[in-house]
Amino acid sequence: MKKMKLTVIVTGLILFAGLATTAKAQSDNHLVNVEVQAINEIAIAADVTLQITTATAGSDPTDATDNTSYAITTNDAGGTTRITAATSVDPATLGDGPAGVDIQVNATAPTGGLGAGNISLGTVAANVVTSIDPVSEGTLTLAYTLSATAETGQLASTAVTVTYTIVN
Amino acid sequence: MRTCSQHILRLSAASLVILFSLLSAPQSRAQEFRYNSGGGPLTLLIQTATAGSEPNDATDNATEIYWDANFGAPSKITVSTIAPGQSFQLFLLLSVPSQGGGGQGVAQPEVTLVDGMLDADLFTDIPSTLPGRQGFGTLEYRAAATVADGNSSMHGDDVHIVTLTVLAQ
Amino acid sequence: MPILWLFLAWIVLFWVPDSRAQVPPPLPDALIMAASSLTLSQSVTVSVQEINELSISGDVAITISTASPGSGPDPENDTSASYNLTTNGANKKITGSIDVAYTAGITLSLLLAAPSGGSASSKNLSTTAQDLATGFGLTAESSLGITYTASATVDVAPNGLGETRTVTLTLMDN
Numbered sequence: 001m002k003k004m005k006l007t008v009i010v011t012g013l014i015l016f017a018g019l020a021t022t023a024k025a026q027s028d029n030h031l032v033n034v035e036v037q038a039i040n041e042i043a044i045a046a047d048v049t050l051q052i053t054t055a056t057a058g059s060d061p062t063d064a065t066d067n068t069s070y071a072i073t074t075n076d077a078g079g080t081t082r083i084t085a086a087t088s089v090d091p092a093t094l095g096d097g098p099a100g101v102d103i104q105v106n107a108t109a110p111t112g113g114l115g116a117g118n119i120s121l122g123t124v125a126a127n128v129v130t131s132i133d134p135v136s137e138g139t140l141t142l143a144y145t146l147s148a149t150a151e152t153g154q155l156a157s158t159a160v161t162v163t164y165t166i167v168n
Numbered sequence: 169m170r171t172c173s174q175h176i177l178r179l180s181a182a183s184l185v186i187l188f189s190l191l192s193a194p195q196s197r198a199q200e201f202r203y204n205s206g207g208g209p210l211t212l213l214i215q216t217a218t219a220g221s222e223p224n225d226a227t228d229n230a231t232e233i234y235w236d237a238n239f240g241a242p243s244k245i246t247v248s249t250i251a252p253g254q255s256f257q258l259f260l261l262l263s264v265p266s267q268g269g270g271g272q273g274v275a276q277p278e279v280t281l282v283d284g285m286l287d288a289d290l291f292t293d294i295p296s297t298l299p300g301r302q303g304f305g306t307l308e309y310r311a312a313a314t315v316a317d318g319n320s321s322m323h324g325d326d327v328h329i330v331t332l333t334v335l336a337q
Numbered sequence: 338m339p340i341l342w343l344f345l346a347w348i349v350l351f352w353v354p355d356s357r358a359q360v361p362p363p364l365p366d367a368l369i370m371a372a373s374s375l376t377l378s379q380s381v382t383v384s385v386q387e388i389n390e391l392s393i394s395g396d397v398a399i400t401i402s403t404a405s406p407g408s409g410p411d412p413e414n415d416t417s418a419s420y421n422l423t424t425n426g427a428n429k430k431i432t433g434s435i436d437v438a439y440t441a442g443i444t445l446s447l448l449l450a451a452p453s454g455g456s457a458s459s460k461n462l463s464t465t466a467q468d469l470a471t472g473f474g475l476t477a478e479s480s481l482g483i484t485y486t487a488s489a490t491v492d493v494a495p496n497g498l499g500e501t502r503t504v505t506l507t508l509m510d511n
Contacts, residue, residue, distance in 0.1 A: 025389065025507050026508050027505050027507040027508070028219075028506060029504060029505040030394075031396040032397045032398075032399070032445060032502055033500065034487045034489075035400045035497075035499030035500075036400075036401045036443065036499070037400060037401065038495045039402065041404050042406050072406055073407060075491050075493060075494060075495065136491040202377070207379055209379070210379065210380070210381045211381075212384070214384070215385075215386040218390065218421075219390035219420075219421035220390075220477060220478060221423060221477055221479070226383075228381075233377060235375075255385075313383075315424065315475050316475050318475060319385045319388070321426075325383060326384075327381075327382050329378055330381050331377070331378050332378075332379075335373060336373070
């Protein structure tokens, strides 16, 4: 019997679908520096007017009082931040008598701080609030009291500037 | 009187001479157009860009062609392409270097290859006489795509069948 | 003898010196024929990969130094940086992150100018990548704005020369 030789030719069909591409994420970066500097800000809301006009017979003139407020922001965390106050004019020299006047302020402390109570103001800065932590707070009371004695004499309207300073 | 074998010998010799004449180079060459190098399938891959700019072009200068434009008249080389569904740009420039007396003609600006285009001139005013009618040059392909064109994953590759023709002008 | 004369005649009539001194000899597959035109064909494939490129210009330094009394420190903006973008793909987005968080109380937010066709929103950066711009594609644009806003609570103590972090923007599929 004649043998038959079967030759099988396998043809590979190669499909080129273009170069396979997959979407690639791509990144870049840069540096961002954030610096926080020391910040100390205080603002007084309004002026005050103190006028002594009355007295009880046999006593020194009646004190005059007035209030305003202040706002503060400080980011100092040293625990020693304080507010001082000083006047532009020595109250002890005011009036045409020998005694002068006394101007006192009682500053409400911000949260975490300590108020110094009624402090007589002068040209030398005095602490009115101490031990202030980092805080931003407003509408804190400044309560003023003007006192005079009979020896003060008379005092025409006089503008006195009180300067408050945050000291770290 | 010649014998039969002598006649056969003469006829054979004459046949050999005639046959040799037919197989030898003709007295004057006909036209010629061929690849000196390359000529096989090419792929131009556009794959890079500088951020903020359009993708960088891809180029290929691997193909060199040779011609003998013996048409008896000034000749030229033209190009056309078929590329169904073309999405990207392809350009061709025939760069013909100085080659002594050969390669005479006028190079044309780069041609934009567009699917189904009419033949466009690549190289013209090839003289009909030697040595200027013979020459060679490089096919400088340039592929380009804008971002607006997208990419091959969207449209597939463009597959061109580029046809070069040398003919009398 | 006649055969010899025939042979000599052939040499005189048909032999041509080779004039192609400056070109290569014909290859075996050369088209050597008399014709009105000759052609060559070549397959040329143009393939375009998907390309995504993003670059950021320059580093940034932001200083927080002011506040209104009674309020926290003022946030500070910086618009000095920009980015460049190229993508030939569709439906992309840009995400952003920082390598390490800032000290507690410091927040850095980023707002990108959106590429054409896309949208952007401001995000507070964290170590987790967040979408900053989305829904764009097929665009190449340069000098797109980057707006940083740094803020700090009053509890953040002054930090000397500051804190530097690496911000990474990534261009990717939406």
